Amino acid sequence: MAGTVISSAVDHSAVVQASSSVRPTRWAWLLLPGTIFLVVLFIVPLAGLLLLSFGVPDWSLANYLRIGDSPAYFIVLRNTLEISLAVTALAFVLGYPIAYALTTGGAGLRTFLLIAVVLPYFTSVLARTFAWVVLLGRNGVVNEILLQLGLTSQPLALLYNRAGVIIGMTHIVMPLMILPMFTVMSGIDKKLLRAARANGASPLAAFLTVFLPLSLPGLIAGILLVFIYCLGFYITPALMGGVSDITITMEISSQVTEQLNWNFASALSVVLLVAVLAILWMGSRFFPIEQLLGFSSGEANSGTASNRQLGTQYLMRIGSAVNKLDRWLPSLGGRSVPILAGVLATLLLLPVLIVAYLSFSDSSYFVFPLPGYSLRNYENYLSDALWIRATFTSIRIALLAAGMATVLGSMLAFGLARGAIPGRGAMVALVLSPIIMPTIIVAVATYFLLAWWGLQGTELGLALGHTVHAIPYVVVIVVANVRNLNPAYERAARSLGAGPWATFRTIIAPLVMPALVVASFFAFLSSFDDVVYVLFLGIGRITTLPMRMWEGIRQDISPTIAAVATLQMTLALIIVVVGELLRRKKHS
Amino acid sequence: MLMRTQSRSSTIASETGGIALQNLQKRYGAFTAVDQVSLSVAPGEFISLLGPSGSGKTTTLMMIAGFEMPSSGKVLVDGKDITYLPPHRRELGVIFQNYALFPHMTTAENVAYPLRMRGMAKAEIETRVRRILDQVHLGALASRYPHQMSGGQQQRVAIARALVFDPPVLLLDEPLGALDRKLREHLRNEIKTLHKEVAKTMIYVTHDQDEALAMSDRVAVMHEGQIRQVSAPQDIYRRPEDLFVAGFVGEVNLVPVKLSSGSIVGPAGENLSAAQCPKGDGDATLCVRPENLHIETATREVSAGIKGHITGTTFVGDATIFELRTEAGLHLTSKVLNITQPKTLPAVGDACIATWHPQDATVLTK
Numbered sequence: 027m028a029g030t031v032i033s034s035a036v037d038h039s040a041v042v043q044a045s046s047s048v049r050p051t052r053w054a055w056l057l058l059p060g061t062i063f064l065v066v067l068f069i070v071p072l073a074g075l076l077l078l079s080f081g082v083p084d085w086s087l088a089n090y091l092r093i094g095d096s097p098a099y100f101i102v103l104r105n106t107l108e109i110s111l112a113v114t115a116l117a118f119v120l121g122y123p124i125a126y127a128l129t130t131g132g133a134g135l136r137t138f139l140l141i142a143v144v145l146p147y148f149t150s151v152l153a154r155t156f157a158w159v160v161l162l163g164r165n166g167v168v169n170e171i172l173l174q175l176g177l178t179s180q181p182l183a184l185l186y187n188r189a190g191v192i193i194g195m196t197h198i199v200m201p202l203m204i205l206p207m208f209t210v211m212s213g214i215d216k217k218l219l220r221a222a223r224a225n226g227a228s229p230l231a232a233f234l235t236v237f238l239p240l241s242l243p244g245l246i247a248g249i250l251l252v253f254i255y256c257l258g259f260y261i262t263p264a265l266m267g268g269v270s271d272i273t274i275t276m277e278i279s280s281q282v283t284e285q286l287n288w289n290f291a292s293a294l295s296v297v298l299l300v301a302v303l304a305i306l307w308m309g310s311r312f313f314p315i316e317q318l319l320g321f322s323s324g325e326a327n328s329g330t331a332s333n334r335q336l337g338t339q340y341l342m343r344i345g346s347a348v349n350k351l352d353r354w355l356p357s358l359g360g361r362s363v364p365i366l367a368g369v370l371a372t373l374l375l376l377p378v379l380i381v382a383y384l385s386f387s388d389s390s391y392f393v394f395p396l397p398g399y400s401l402r403n404y405e406n407y408l409s410d411a412l413w414i415r416a417t418f419t420s421i422r423i424a425l426l427a428a429g430m431a432t433v434l435g436s437m438l439a440f441g442l443a444r445g446a447i448p449g450r451g452a453m454v455a456l457v458l459s460p461i462i463m464p465t466i467i468v469a470v471a472t473y474f475l476l477a478w479w480g481l482q483g484t485e486l487g488l489a490l491g492h493t494v495h496a497i498p499y500v501v502v503i504v505v506a507n508v509r510n511l512n513p514a515y516e517r518a519a520r521s522l523g524a525g526p527w528a529t530f531r532t533i534i535a536p537l538v539m540p541a542l543v544v545a546s547f548f549a550f551l552s553s554f555d556d557v558v559y560v561l562f563l564g565i566g567r568i569t570t571l572p573m574r575m576w577e578g579i580r581q582d583i584s585p586t587i588a589a590v591a592t593l594q595m596t597l598a599l600i601i602v603v604v605g606e607l608l609r610r611k612k613h614s
Numbered sequence: 615m616l617m618r619t620q621s622r623s624s625t626i627a628s629e630t631g632g633i634a635l636q637n638l639q640k641r642y643g644a645f646t647a648v649d650q651v652s653l654s655v656a657p658g659e660f661i662s663l664l665g666p667s668g669s670g671k672t673t674t675l676m677m678i679a680g681f682e683m684p685s686s687g688k689v690l691v692d693g694k695d696i697t698y699l700p701p702h703r704r705e706l707g708v709i710f711q712n713y714a715l716f717p718h719m720t721t722a723e724n725v726a727y728p729l730r731m732r733g734m735a736k737a738e739i740e741t742r743v744r745r746i747l748d749q750v751h752l753g754a755l756a757s758r759y760p761h762q763m764s765g766g767q768q769q770r771v772a773i774a775r776a777l778v779f780d781p782p783v784l785l786l787d788e789p790l791g792a793l794d795r796k797l798r799e800h801l802r803n804e805i806k807t808l809h810k811e812v813a814k815t816m817i818y819v820t821h822d823q824d825e826a827l828a829m830s831d832r833v834a835v836m837h838e839g840q841i842r843q844v845s846a847p848q849d850i851y852r853r854p855e856d857l858f859v860a861g862f863v864g865e866v867n868l869v870p871v872k873l874s875s876g877s878i879v880g881p882a883g884e885n886l887s888a889a890q891c892p893k894g895d896g897d898a899t900l901c902v903r904p905e906n907l908h909i910e911t912a913t914r915e916v917s918a919g920i921k922g923h924i925t926g927t928t929f930v931g932d933a934t935i936f937e938l939r940t941e942a943g944l945h946l947t948s949k950v951l952n953i954t955q956p957k958t959l960p961a962v963g964d965a966c967i968a969t970w971h972p973q974d975a976t977v978l979t980k
């Protein structure tokens with residue numbers, strides 16, 4: 027769900043003026059509650075994880091040595107790495123044409139592509155995974171079509187193996203790959219391509235020597251985000267993988283919930299965490315990650331130029347060589363990229379649409395195409411007390427989490443935007459970390475902490491966990507908005523006789539309100555769709571809607587889930603549309 | 615000051631680089647952005663496309679450069695039809711608005727770009743780049759990135775990049791548009807000097823009339839996609855052939871007149887005179903520039919002129935502007951240079967007669 031953040035960064039690139047020499051303003055006090063909250067519920071748990079991994083109080087390296095010693099864990103690490111690399115590579119190759127066409131295509135194509143990228147993105151991971159389970163199963167839609175076309179005589183094994191995991195994960199991470207690439211690409215001056223052409227470069231050479239090097243930061247950012255996301259991805263591998271495709275997140279989960287070996291689970295989590303941090307650190311040498319998430323630091327891009335130099339040189343050589351071949355190369359035709367992008371985007375959209383379609387089946391199991399239409403799946407959902415209870419539990423928790431996240435997050439946003447504190451970069455990193463760190467690690471760490479407090483298995487405890495995860499979304503959305511809030515308005519109000527409170531009420535609140543509403547919607551959605559936190563923090567005691575879906579997908583894959591998933595997608599769609607309308611209204 | 619004389623190219627280049635546009639048209643749906651534009655540019659000529667924003671200048675230039683396909687018509691360079699040749703094979707130098715320097719390349723890399731795209735040997739590229747950078751006085755800034763340079767320096771890089779592969783024609787799209795006024799005037803002279811030295815055909819797009827008049831051999835005035843007049847700068851100013859041209863280039867007084875059997879009748883029945891006057895009868899407009907409109911105090915009897923009285927005077931430094939209102943209610947402007955201490959300039963409320971020399975006035979029927 028980091029897409030909320032990135033897609034809002036598309037429109038608001040530069041945000042806040044950092045001033046290190048200036049003394050903190052009074053706005054800085056607003057940072058206090060959120061910081062305390064994040065320290066207690068994010069930093070402390072992670073520190074606890076670290077201590078547990080060393081077997082505290084009897085300090086030892088035994089848990090780490092165990093990972094190194096056992097070939098079983100080596101295989102787990104290798105699986106994780108292989109799957110992550112494959113998915114990242116695939117998502118890059120499939121995502122680049124879409125991002126490119128999204129930047130250079132005609133208006134109609136761009137709208138379609140944007141919908142195809144954004145819509146699946148705001149659909150919960152669980153719903154999308156469910157779509158793939160339905161599509162790829164033995165009697166799934168894909169096999170059904172292949173059989174009917176006579177392309178295969180018996181169903182192919184597409185699910186519960188490596189291929190299934192890779193297909194499902196790739197689909198789910200595509201938007202995460204595309205959006206950063208698109209952000210950077212849309213910042214490239216199209217006139218530069220013309221300049222290259224005027225200077226003798228063929229279309230392909232112009233692309234290689236100008237567009238590609240300039241889009242490189244976006245590519246690196248996309249690749250890194252996706253790779254990190256894959257390393258810490260739990261839901262899809264757990265639901266779609268086979269017995270031989272255990273990844274590190276699945277191992278962590280099993281150590282916590284089945285083996286009850288917290289120390290060893292902690293060691294595994296720390297390994298994953300260190301890997302993620304190392305990748306982030308390497309990535310930040312090429313591209314300021316926080317900038318991608320909507321924060322700009324004043325000196326962005328200055329230190330990174332030399333690192334890109336090398337790649338540029340190679341591309342220059344290739345471009346120059348390609349140019350010589352230009353007259354002999356077949357004309358690539360300006361249409362091939364838009365067509366390719368259109369096809370890929372359709373594939374991106376299709377699983378989601380097929381689930382919606384299947385939800386209207388009148389059969390009690392999945393048949394494709396539908397034998398007839400009915401609302402029976404929806405009726406089953408509405409008449410099942412367990413589903414309804416789970417829904418209300420989810421709503422209660424999401425409201426609680428969204429409330430806390432909106433209050434704390436918007437205070438943090440104002441503090442970061444106006445506070446002029448020293449060490450602002452570290453603050454930004456702290457605030458954004460919960461969505462960059464693998465959710466499962468944060469969830470496991472929080473689980474240990476809440477267990478210690480006796481809050482584990484309570485709705486409040488779960489909401490607290492969700493709040494940590496939702497705060498970054500709120501901060502990014504509100505910070506982008508505060509940028510538009512010129513301090514001169516407030517000074518004008520003060521000069522016209524408004525006191526501080528009246529200024530807040532008459533100037534700040536109305537101007538920021540749309541952003542707060544949008545932010546709280548997305549906070550709500552991020553809690554409402556979550557299943558990873560519930561698996562640990564609610565363990566055995568709380569059943570949210572996603573939790574019931576999760577169990578349903580693992581056990582019987584009942585068509586009722588299709589109805590629930592469709593409703594969930596509709597909710598996401600409504601939130602995206604309302605958010606967009608509010609944004610437009612503000613700009614008009 | 616920009617270039618040392620390039621004896622080699624000044625003799626060769628002036629024989630190539632002739633451009634002909636034949637009935638060029640560009641439509642976007644129902645909208646015609648460029649409408650039947652025909653224009654011949656001689657080798658080595660400096661011609662400006664002058665017109666207000668949206669008049670189709672950039673579109674015309676981009677059709678020459680090959681970035682827009684004409685809906686109909688042809689583009690010829692030295693007699694060769696290049697209408698459908700892709701831009702990278704046209705061998706035309708283009709200087710874009712805001713320069714379009716590649717931000718990820720240094721000055722030297724930017725300038726080397728066209729040579730690398732032509733597969734030139736490394737050593738040759740280096741010598742050529744060094745030579746041209748010295749010529750534009752950028753030798754010391756070879757390893758700077760565009761964002762580390764001032765607007766004027768960036769412009770020189772753009773010029774060097776467009777010239778380094780020795781194209782016979784340079785196309786410039788408002789190259790001074792983004793600069794402040796002082797720098798504009800300075801660079802205007804540099805480009806003019808450059809033109810003399812490299813002797814390349816230059817097609818220069820601008821919406822700034824001063825720029826067009828000061829730099830060009832000829833000016834093509836564009837309006838609503840059409841070329842309204844192509845003439846030397848003096849003729850554009852002194853002998854506009856079109857009301858739009860008269861109004862767009864410089865200030866002008868427009869007097870509605872009637873033509874009848876060879877005489878020009880003013881709004882209050884005055885008998886007026888103009889050297890350029892079309893034949894025929896009917897409604898027309900007489901154009902006279904403020905600096906050519908003289909004010910006589912009404913004490914003296916003048917044969918041809920328009921009676922009125924002064925409604926305002928404005929001191930603008932080098933000149934004084936008089937506004938007058940004629941008996942027929944027309945507002946006219948006269949500009950009098952403050953060459954010497956004025957003796958008896960009219961004051962507000964004085965009755966006066968506005969006169970001009972016939973050769974300074976033009977009558978247009980359009």
Ligand SMILES: Nc1ncnc2c1ncn2[C@@H]1O[C@H](COP(=O)(O)OP(=O)(O)O)[C@@H](O)[C@H]1O
Nearest residue numbers: 642645647665666667668669670671672673674
């Ligand atoms: N791609 C396009 N689609 C539709 N109209 C365009 C397009 N490009 C330019 N135009 C229109 O063509 C007219 C001429 O544009 P342009 O050549 O850029 O004018 P100028 O350079 O003289 O300001 C303008 O009205 C502009 O809106």
Ligand SMILES: [Mg+2]
Nearest residue numbers: 668671672673
């Ligand atoms: Mg233009």
